[in-house]
Amino acid sequence: MFLKNYWYIAAMAHEVGRAPLQRWLLNEPVVLYRTEAGRAVALLDICPHRSYALSKGELVGDNLRCTYHGLVFGPDGRCVKIPGQVNIPPRCKATSFPLVERWKWLWIWMGDPALADESLLPDMHWNEHPDWTTTGGYFELKCHYQLLVDNLMDLSHEATVHPGTIGNLAVAETPCRTEVAGEHVRTVRFMENCPPPPLFVKLRGFAENIDRTQDINFYPPSHIIIKSKAVPHGSDPERTNMALEYRVLNGITPATERTTHHFWAVPRSFAHEDAITKAFHDGSVRTFMEDIGVLEGQQARIDHQGGKPRWIDVNADSGGVAARRIVARLLAAEQGAA
Amino acid sequence: MFLKNYWYIAAMAHEVGRAPLQRWLLNEPVVLYRTEAGRAVALLDICPHRSYALSKGELVGDNLRCTYHGLVFGPDGRCVKIPGQVNIPPRCKATSFPLVERWKWLWIWMGDPALADESLLPDMHWNEHPDWTTTGGYFELKCHYQLLVDNLMDLSHEATVHPGTIGNLAVAETPCRTEVAGEHVRTVRFMENCPPPPLFVKLRGFAENIDRTQDINFYPPSHIIIKSKAVPHGSDPERTNMALEYRVLNGITPATERTTHHFWAVPRSFAHEDAITKAFHDGSVRTFMEDIGVLEGQQARIDHQGGKPRWIDVNADSGGVAARRIVARLLAAEQGAA
Amino acid sequence: MFLKNYWYIAAMAHEVGRAPLQRWLLNEPVVLYRTEAGRAVALLDICPHRSYALSKGELVGDNLRCTYHGLVFGPDGRCVKIPGQVNIPPRCKATSFPLVERWKWLWIWMGDPALADESLLPDMHWNEHPDWTTTGGYFELKCHYQLLVDNLMDLSHEATVHPGTIGNLAVAETPCRTEVAGEHVRTVRFMENCPPPPLFVKLRGFAENIDRTQDINFYPPSHIIIKSKAVPHGSDPERTNMALEYRVLNGITPATERTTHHFWAVPRSFAHEDAITKAFHDGSVRTFMEDIGVLEGQQARIDHQGGKPRWIDVNADSGGVAARRIVARLLAAEQGAA
Numbered sequence A, B, C: 001m002f003l004k005n006y007w008y009i010a011a012m013a014h015e016v017g018r019a020p021l022q023r024w025l026l027n028e029p030v031v032l033y034r035t036e037a038g039r040a041v042a043l044l045d046i047c048p049h050r051s052y053a054l055s056k057g058e059l060v061g062d063n064l065r066c067t068y069h070g071l072v073f074g075p076d077g078r079c080v081k082i083p084g085q086v087n088i089p090p091r092c093k094a095t096s097f098p099l100v101e102r103w104k105w106l107w108i109w110m111g112d113p114a115l116a117d118e119s120l121l122p123d124m125h126w127n128e129h130p131d132w133t134t135t136g137g138y139f140e141l142k143c144h145y146q147l148l149v150d151n152l153m154d155l156s157h158e159a160t161v162h163p164g165t166i167g168n169l170a171v172a173e174t175p176c177r178t179e180v181a182g183e184h185v186r187t188v189r190f191m192e193n194c195p196p197p198p199l200f201v202k203l204r205g206f207a208e209n210i211d212r213t214q215d216i217n218f219y220p221p222s223h224i225i226i227k228s229k230a231v232p233h234g235s236d237p238e239r240t241n242m243a244l245e246y247r248v249l250n251g252i253t254p255a256t257e258r259t260t261h262h263f264w265a266v267p268r269s270f271a272h273e274d275a276i277t278k279a280f281h282d283g284s285v286r287t288f289m290e291d292i293g294v295l296e297g298q299q300a301r302i303d304h305q306g307g308k309p310r311w312i313d314v315n316a317d318s319g320g321v322a323a324r325r326i327v328a329r330l331l332a333a334e335q336g337a338a
Helices: A145-153 A155-161 A169-173 A198-204 A274-304 A315-337 B145-153 B155-161 B169-173 B198-204 B274-304 B315-337 C145-153 C155-161 C169-173 C198-204 C274-304 C315-337
Strands: A007-012 A021-025 A028-034 A040-044 A058-060 A063-065 A079-081 A099-102 A105-109 A136-141 A177-181 A184-194 A210-219 A223-232 A244-256 A259-265 B007-012 B021-025 B028-034 B040-044 B058-060 B063-065 B079-081 B099-102 B105-109 B136-141 B177-181 B184-194 B210-219 B223-232 B244-256 B259-265 C007-012 C021-025 C028-034 C040-044 C058-060 C063-065 C079-081 C099-102 C105-109 C136-141 C177-181 C184-194 C210-219 C223-232 C244-256 C259-265
Touching (some): A007 A028, A007 A244, A007 A259, A021 A259, A040 A099, A040 A105, A063 A079, A145 A155, A145 A210, A145 A244, A145 A259, A145 A274, A145 A315, A155 A169, A155 A274, A169 A184, A177 A315, A184 A315, A198 A244, A198 A274, A210 A315, A259 A274, B007 B021, B007 B028, B007 B136, B007 B259, B021 B244, B021 B259, B040 B099, B063 B079, B136 B274, B145 B155, B145 B210, B145 B223, B145 B244, B145 B274, B145 B315, B155 B169, B155 B274, B169 B184, B177 B315, B198 B244, B198 B274, B210 B315, B259 B274, C007 C021, C007 C244, C007 C259, C021 C244, C040 C099, C040 C105, C063 C079, C136 C274, C145 C155, C145 C210, C145 C223, C145 C244, C145 C259, C145 C274, C145 C315, C155 C169, C155 C274, C169 C184, C184 C315, C198 C244, C198 C274, C259 C274
Antiparallel strands (some): A007 A105, A058 A063, A099 A105, A136 A259, A177 A184, A184 A210, A223 A244, A244 A259, B007 B105, B021 B028, B099 B105, B136 B259, B177 B184, B184 B210, B210 B223, B223 B244, C007 C105, C058 C063, C099 C105, C136 C259, C177 C184, C210 C223, C223 C244, C244 C259
């Protein structure tokens, strides 16, 4: 069960073009394509006639023709052609979903279409802004999406899982502080006078200790924005020109109960040259792939425990636990309303 | 759940010899072999002693010895030997099934043996008749058998799925007519003055438009005989020597709820030379393999929809819908009687 | 469901060292390792914090650190370190299991630790005794453990499954005698004046007929000790120096409901040279691999039959049936007590 009346990232904008793309989202198969004018469109990937995958069909102008019996559907799901007959029953309609293109991603709304309001998009403007240089990508994980939320809300694991890139003992040993405001969870960790982790040295050339901040922000259902900043120890974070400042933008979209899409980007406000972009990209990929190994192993154990193990919480779990509580409350409300 | 008190094709006759052959039929494992005199035999492929597969055993004369503990069973299932003991309990019996060899196939009856009446075999005599030249084969599909029945009862899909062999727009755009008489469903489509599809040109050398007839006949549980005829447009179908006339004989046997055997043959009444036989065979294989891709994809979506999606019917579905209704009625009757 | 308050073999002693070893036992994941002093330790392979596999962690002295968030646990399961906090909640504890090293194996007790009594270990002293030379190994089978118990309690299958090593018709055709005493089942078969099977000829050079004894002993939950002896026909088994005498020690441990560990050894009292050890080893491996093929096929059929087929018993099943009855009775008692 997933929250429905929220925007989720369905795809990176550049993935979708004039060839139908199939993707599982919130436990439904969806087909994505663009009209001749370039507008991105999302339909349930099931022909209402005999359940064949529309994504196996072909585009006829702005419409999609099912390959099995040749029925044709428009971007709004309306059937515009049934071979061999004139009358088209109004019930013969594919399901369409609101889809918005913003900040290099396509955002889908799979709940009540009447509630789809673009102002509800989480602010990820850094991914498309002249002052920020970005790179990003996409992974599919074989685990429940909340394991990835937990992972990003508690970065203490960087010390053991990511010692080769962004982690060291300072992250695990420095307590964090969590605030909850409505549906927003914020977890902040300030590591003063700590050694820079390997990737920070590579990206910014730190030779001495640093002051490092992680400012993690959760917005339901599963969007996480991490504001990361490091400066040479003792310097003024607002004035130094030696700051390493970046965002980690995470669009986490359930594919099924056991598979998850992770759309990520790492916009930064310094050193805009390509070599640094490549270093950011490679370091992020390595880091996220380390997480995938951990999360998929964790899922296997949780499945063995019947899906709902009783866990022991530690202090560092405050952000993840708060995020889970908010989702559980919102889910109960959505289910109750439905 | 499948209809039990009907004949189903278990194998092509040439598949079964003196080496035990294992095959799943109606959700049961079956072992097939021939006696020394050449009679084909079918037993449930489970030793009643400790459940080992009899098909892994070896033939001792007309009997089959289980490899695990050496028990020996006759063609009627009777145990004729238990190592180390003299007395054979009468309960120690393998299950045997009536099996008939007819028209190059072996037909099995897995319901009440007392009801197994050879006169109930569907007439497929064209597959072994001096006036007809035939070729055929066998596929295993990963889908419920009724999807294949639907597919063959509604040939409008030829336009989109088989444009390289037997399909073109005329098939999709020409309405069909369906008649139901008892357990028999007949769907006929007459396409007057239409272009010949590619395989027809290859088989018969048509240079101009044709008059084409599809006469599709369903007999429960899942036998479909298609009578296909094409003649040069305007000529008398009964008198022209330019007719392309053939049957498509389909023996559809459920293996499990999600796998299906398709035994097929395409006897024809013209051009008996081997080159045309090969062209018929290759064209049929290509066509059926195109269907397999579609049907297995359709099954995946149906499974996602919980197995029982509510479909929108169109006019071309009349034959398939009628066949499903008959099977549902007969199944309810069989279940009620049991 | 498995008997819990019994010793099971968890591993061969030499398998476990300073690298954590993961193994499924009685449907639970277990991690095994040795302390710096060499003592073998077993923990449930699930971190109580967030369910990650402890076996993916690393040893820190005698303790095991979880790789995900860095919590550290001692050999008794006690948490000794949580990064970033001082207080360790007493509930934060991994599950530990009693583990005993004996006769080259590690024995685990997964029931009530208070009942773990080493005097309950089944006597397998032949595997580590100066008068006996041994070899052994380990297989994992894809079947329920009781199929392997059945297999070893009824050796009549040697005639059909193992004709290349230890079986011939004499085994199948000679009746056996079964005695039950409390939880102990004993099945004895005495084959007088029979041809030696191929492996016996190879191991002992028999040129004429032999007198052969199989003395099979079952102890719950699933330990089987076979005392095997063959002598030249007519000679005194206690006085001849031509006896072929060995034990087959079987530690059978359920991994899951459908997978089983088979720890085996074949100590012998004659011909202690390495060439004979190798012949014993190779002959045993070939024989057990023949059984694996049979048992995994048998399991597939049983699964199709819903797991509980009604079998026809024959005389040779007396030992296996008695063993199953005892286990069923003990299991009911354990479940009732719990």
